[in-house]
Amino acid sequence: MFSSLPPASTASLKLVICFSGKRKSGKDYLCKKLASKLEDQGLRTEIRGVSFPLKEEYVRLHQEKLDIEKLKSDSDYKEKYRKDMADFGERIRNQDSGYFCRKTMEYVSPKTQVVLISDCRRPTDIAYFRKHYQTFTIRIHCPVDMRKKRGFMFTPGIDDAETECALDEFQSWDTVLSNEEKEDQLEERLEKLLTDVINRIKS
Numbered sequence: 689m690f691s692s693l694p695p696a697s698t699a700s701l702k703l704v705i706c707f708s709g710k711r712k713s714g715k716d717y718l719c720k721k722l723a724s725k726l727e728d729q730g731l732r733t734e735i736r737g738v739s740f741p742l743k744e745e746y747v748r749l750h751q752e753k754l755d756i757e758k759l760k761s762d763s764d765y766k767e768k769y770r771k772d773m774a775d776f777g778e779r780i781r782n783q784d785s786g787y788f789c790r791k792t793m794e795y796v797s798p799k800t801q802v803v804l805i806s807d808c809r810r811p812t813d814i815a816y817f818r819k820h821y822q823t824f825t826i827r828i829h830c831p832v833d834m835r836k837k838r839g840f841m842f843t844p845g846i847d848d849a850e851t852e853c854a855l856d857e858f859q860s861w862d863t864v865l866s867n868e869e870k871e872d873q874l875e876e877r878l879e880k881l882l883t884d885v886i887n888r889i890k891s
């Protein structure tokens with residue numbers, strides 16, 4: 689029923705950058721910053737999420753009138769449906785752990801050179817991208833106090849679930865990036881990250 693072979697439409701692709709981090713650690717924020725720096729270097733980028741096709745299929749299969757754009761944003765709306773969607777994703781992943789990784793790559797333009805995956809949550813996500821593409825993996829660290837300032841509130845059943853914790857003990861990141869510093873320190877780290885990513889593309 690499922691196939692986890694990568695889609696064939698990624699002819700120009702040089703690198704898949706995998707972001708991981710706890711809720712409100714700054715995955716989307718840093719993903720956009722890095723994408724913008726890569727674009728400045730003349731590279732065509734695209735931000736995708738493992739959860740994007742999950743959300744799209746969840747909406748398609750459910751009778752309720754869900755708003756996909758609101759589900760992709762940081763609103764209360766997203767929080768309300770997060771748990772049920774996670775369970776839905778789990779059922780599909782149990783049959784094919786690479787299903788949503790492959791699905792999200794199906795939407796990538798053939799002209800895209802660097803894909804940034806904003807939300808890797810499991811070792812199987814990392815394993816999928818490493819198996820099929822040249823990758824660069826990034827774990828974002830951000831203290832809980834700072835995450836709270838950015839909108840995090842511990843929610844039992846979500847923040848202690850596998851979707852939020854499965855990569856806590858994962859060790860083999862290409863880099864660990866702290867997102868607690870002041871803006872100028874972060875800028876320095878992003879420039880270093882950009883150099884490392886470009887080197888990976890050239891390797």
Ligand SMILES: Nc1ncnc2c1ncn2[C@@H]1O[C@H](COP(=O)(O)OP(=O)(O)OP(=O)(O)O)[C@@H](O)[C@H]1O
Nearest residue numbers: 709710711712713714715716717718762838867874
């Ligand atoms: N270094 C930073 N400086 C200023 N604002 C930041 C910084 N990092 C993140 N933010 C802000 O904090 C909030 C949470 O960040 P973001 O949405 O990127 O987190 P996330 O890890 O993608 O969260 P989620 O897991 O819920 O999707 C956003 O409003 C974002 O703009």
